[in-house]
Amino acid sequence: MHRVSSLIGCQKSVWVALLPFLMASVTSLRAQNAGAPRASHPPQAFFFPWLLHSPQVHANDKVTFRFRDPNAHKVVLLLEGAKPAPMKKGDHGIWSVTVGPLQPEYYGYSFLADGVSLMDPSNPLIKPNLLNPQSMVYVPGPSTLPWQMNNVPHGVVHHQFFHSDVVGDNRDFYVYTPPGYNPRGRKRYPVLYLLHGFSDGADAWTDVGRANIILDNLIAQGKAKPMIVVMPLGYGAPQILKPGKLGNMALAKENLTKFSQSLLTEVMPRVEKDYRVLTGRANTAIAGLSMGGGESLFVGLNHLNRFAWVGAFSAGLLPDLNQEFPRLSAKDNARLRLLWIACGEQDTLVGPFNVKLRAWLRKKGVDFTKIETPGVHSWMVWRGNLAAFAPLLFRKHSR
């Protein structure tokens, strides 16, 4: 708040320096702005959200969120993993709330202003999502946290583009190569295929899940084997993202089967051609969150000739297990090096899917590792899942 009020005085000189560098849309407001920014006429002024300090992470890990909305009746903070927190209106039409102390983490959030979920315009850190883009706040913690950017050797994240003949569109995937990866060297690496959830884009596991940073840290600490991580776009029928398509079970099935086909026949061959990968089932893992957990089970358990390591984080999506896994049996235990079924204890998918899945696997005599950790259907759980799952992969004797 102090920053805003002190800046209202010096705003003119700030503008003079800023103007040449700002977008045309902002510069075209110059005339409108010149005499306007007065506290008494906030609705008419152009207020540059960058001048507002939000979010402000305090030394005690409390966090203050601020949002200027002079005429809203009600503004509520929606913070990932927390209850909605009403914000209070103060001077200059600025709403604010202080929450916490918060556990060191990355939190998605938005402001629910008169019922509409908005990104924080003062915060450049975005939580990308195809249905519900939000802002993100980072509460720093000790360097031992898996997702903390440390001064350790870093891998590289490659953004790949291709035309999918299976789906019929231009699409992308991401590839993490570990520190020290040398495309000209002799060393080859095992591969983890890591799948996002419904509503995410292909960038979710890096931008939100911090998969590359988590792997950097695990590898630097000697906890995980250096590996390549491939993060494809998880939709075989992208129109499933359109309103009104969600209940369409035929489309959901097409989404699943075409994704599987594109992964197996388009993405994997390309990865195996372009990167120094170890092929064969013992060197190939698949895991994912939510929809991507369902996809990992569907692709992995139906192709044990290609994947020996399968992980499902808070999985959902598969309505009929007998139909989806017609051939899975206790005989497959010899091929399955790891089947890792994780879910947040407070996740609404624990009962409807994960308990049912585990009971079905037990009935079939298929071995699995059950993981339940505190948390809802959130990235806190999935970052933790990746940090716990990756160290188990590609070991000689993991079971």
Next chain:
Amino acid sequence: MHRVSSLIGCQKSVWVALLPFLMASVTSLRAQNAGAPRASHPPQAFFFPWLLHSPQVHANDKVTFRFRDPNAHKVVLLLEGAKPAPMKKGDHGIWSVTVGPLQPEYYGYSFLADGVSLMDPSNPLIKPNLLNPQSMVYVPGPSTLPWQMNNVPHGVVHHQFFHSDVVGDNRDFYVYTPPGYNPRGRKRYPVLYLLHGFSDGADAWTDVGRANIILDNLIAQGKAKPMIVVMPLGYGAPQILKPGKLGNMALAKENLTKFSQSLLTEVMPRVEKDYRVLTGRANTAIAGLSMGGGESLFVGLNHLNRFAWVGAFSAGLLPDLNQEFPRLSAKDNARLRLLWIACGEQDTLVGPFNVKLRAWLRKKGVDFTKIETPGVHSWMVWRGNLAAFAPLLFRKHSR
């Protein structure tokens, strides 16, 4: 609009299907949401912005923007390169405006709601920026447009992370490798260092400028030589982004000199080590937009032993040319293969910097190419600049 009203009826079933897949922050609103979404009580309802069709690009290239804000007094569309357009309030507190027809392009935009610039919560396409994040709308055009994603061979965009000892922080840069680039092959490529503007992050040239797509197309059409493009973070003193620091000339100078030092001693050696690059001045170019244009001139013209190709797009930043280029003279024409000074005709920096720069270069007898194209200080100009500049590079006889 039609989509909203029809969805208010079916919202309940949409929610049932959606719920398992959405973030905890949204699911925690379930109770609040269950009976609420009625047009008569919009401020209390939770309205999922994804249900609103915005932006809607029509077949005639007109574009409709929609934004729900039931209690705002005034909402204005700020569209890149256009005058602010007032929006009109309709049913359910939804503001809308239709503009155009628009030229096929990518446009940054935001909604100025009671004076506050907001991203469009219905649109997942973000225009990232460290001071002024916005939304982005794409009006598709013919495949001949340089930034159009076509079914041609695509290069790869590498996201690199490192600790800068010069600046003292962890930072990133991006590297584009052209289609057919083979890290194990014998072929080596020339390198363009491509710099963003003030307030951008290192992702600006790919996410907003579409540099990788532009290069893919130019290379596929045989118009540009296959090249590697390196896009570093352009701040030597990142604290310059904080409010109140902008007028600080000492900090601006530190920003420039430390950026130059980090590029020359940290980024370039790493690129030359990790990629199949052709080294030497004839194979090395530097160009940038706005602040990055000033940086390109500063780095390039002061290191003609390393760069033979220099481009400035809508450049600014350098207050005293005699001081910044103490040794530049007509003798350098023999080393400068291309000095390309471009600016939008309506850019406010044409007069204050570009006209002055060109007069100074003429007085020194230094040859340059002057480019002025219609437009303000905007990405439309810079995408066009890159598409016109890249084909000139690394030719035997470009002058």
